Amino acid sequence: MLSPDTIQAGHTVLVRMPSGEQKSVKLEQKGQISLGKFGSFKGSLLFGHPYGLTYEILSPTEIRVMPPKRLDDFGDVDATAETNELIVDDTTSQTLTHDEIEKLKQAGMGTEAIIQAQISQHSAFELKTAFSKDKYKKRKEAKFLKAVTVLEPTLFTVAEHLFNKDHTKMRDLRSDALAHMLTLSNVAPGKRVLVVDDVSGLLVAGILERLGGTGRLLSITDIESPPSYSALTFFNYDQTLVSSCLASLNWAMTDREFTPFVPPPPEEKDVRTDRQRQRVSKRAQASKEVQDVREDLWSGDFDALLVASVHEPHSIIAHLAPYLRPSAPVVVHSPYPEPLSRAQALLRADPSWLGPTVHAPWMRQHQALPGRTHPMMSMSGTGGYVLSATKVYVHRFVQFVC
Template identity: 45%
Template sequence: MTDVDVVMSDNEASSSSTTHQLPTIQSGNNVLLRLPNGDIRGVKVDKDATITVGRLGSFLANELIGQPYGFTHEIVDKSLKIIPPRTLQEVEDTDATNELINDGESVQPLTIDEINALKQSGVHSSDIINKQIEAHANYSLKTEYSKEKYKKRKEAKYSKTFTTIEPTLFNICDYWFNKDQTRIRDIRTDTLSQILNLANIRPGGRYIAVDDASGLVVCGILHRMGGEGRLITICDTDSPPAYPVMAQMNFDPKSVSSVLSSLNWATAQEDYTPVLPPSDVPAEEIKSERQKARLKKRKLVIDALASTREELFAGEFDGLIIASEYAPWPIVQKLTPYISGSASIVVQSPYGQILDDLQNEMRGVSSFLCPTVTEGWLRRYQVLPGRTHPTMTTSGTGGFLLHAIKVYDDPEASAVETHRHKNKKAKTEQSEAVIQKESALLDSEMTDK
């Protein structure tokens, strides 16, 4: 029985009375790894593949498949060993202080060459750290807090462990914010949660989104919708946009394709006439199965584009979410007619002045109710026994948000459901009129004959 089997057996024995099952890593999943120095790295777990984690080494991905998230693993000879979690203990009060410590080269007689020789000989990282502690001249003069910090620094330098992190929306947003916050337009975790709440994202809703934040906003909307509803994104590319964030969320492709569609700014124009190659070719001109499959795929794309445009122009969407690099006011003017009454409009920008200008524009239009600009504030804390305090560094901002509600500037306007019912009734009456007209023409032709 392996170490993994022992841990899993203990977990199953202790939780036999519960039906909750922890999410496990599957082949093809993207996983986040927390390294000893606190950095987060994203990897893809493919069956029979080899995963390389920088200086920590490499291992077979098969050893992660089927394992729950949150376990700490150590790389030993290209294999993984599960490390049991450490328990937090109260720090004992001592009379030791740091005032008598004189830092210098002489306090650590163990040289870099000797440490490298220990590493090459296969000595475990914990033994190397213990040797450094034993050789340190001033270690006993340190406070208990300083000793813990010293150990953590050495573990970050020599340890070959990592912890698997589930790629939830919170973790993915935090990962990208720390990695390159400009690519997600400075959207912090608290900002993303405010966007989703202000826009009232829910399963079964219908929304329009303009996302230039690498797909983070789209991922948040899809996550809240849970595979139910409709989301149309507007982009500036001819092909469907490639959202780098979405690849790490491990979404089911079928559930995404049934909810998500995209248009570019040209096809989102009502007077746009698409110039498309012919999809209907006479059978005698089809020379191969490959050509037949290509024509079939082309027809599906054309039909999907026409269906998405028709759905957008029909309107009555439940919300408009914008996180774009372009000026927001023209976007709001263009897309607001397609959302229903009482629908939320949420605009995000890294710069407050842009939203202030947008707020002034919207205040002059009576169909926008209470446009409000807000900025979130977030402070992280270190929570340890006797050492709970705010972190020494924190992010300056998570961006700014503008929220408004669309209202009908018409005294005779009705509620949303009534408005939708009237639109449906008008379309039904229109189709019935067309049928009656065609029947009358057919009757007249029969009479003439």
């Protein structure tokens, strides 16, 4: 398998705090996971655990697995007779002060007990509706509970995390848009795929996952050195499997006419030490590897092209089209509609492309609670735009008859 079953030393994990915030932490053998006011604990406590558990932080050396939260039973929701008719909006209803709470904490009182104390000191609590009591408890829990969840690094959770953290950096590639790209491009084990990824490697990660450790992913970059894709670190993929699938080439090297500058091998007398000899052979090896990847691109027969790039989409498609098999899908994401509408118009006018289509992915999450189910009050306004088309081989028998 491409990804590990359990949490290991050296993994990067996503930790969700009671406030809903998420933090990525690299687990060192002796490192601490520090989560500010929610406390800290030794990362090694997680080693060997499956992903997806929630823990209560008891002390820096002790954590306890918490049972998953269940939906609260409100009974017959129509029977909640309480309304906010008599509730006065002021600060006098809570008589427990901040200082008193701090003292309780120092005295070693548990989170649940503190929340109970606050409720018992709340003069208007019983006037609240069942829903509003629940909301109050949840708010207090988010504030005081030291419960953290180690998320499983799935494509969905990592895409959500990166999108929520900095959607601009991710070029508005939302989790659903990424999912559509992977489906429309028909990526599957054993396929040969071309990618242009300016979204921190999230698209690369998605394709790698769908290849499942077999096939070829060739990433075309606009930088001189091999890319370091930060999104890949979240998945803790098996590095041997990744490097057997993934190769990269920069745009200059894709050009058949271009001959990269290879320094002439130094003269025998200049290579005296082992270190010098090693350096010479390493350099030769590196330029051979690049040449191999170039040959692989030129050999063509790629099954799909996926693009989420800062560069103009049609020029990318035109540049890489010769290396795609006929019937291969091309899928391009952009945060902006204009580059895609232009590319769509150009592809439509070109008989070697079939069915160029632009879609805007739309996604809406709902709160699903008994008696309180409704769409979220705020949602993401855009996940970008997706252009897809199929490459066509114009057969020599084709004659255009009107």
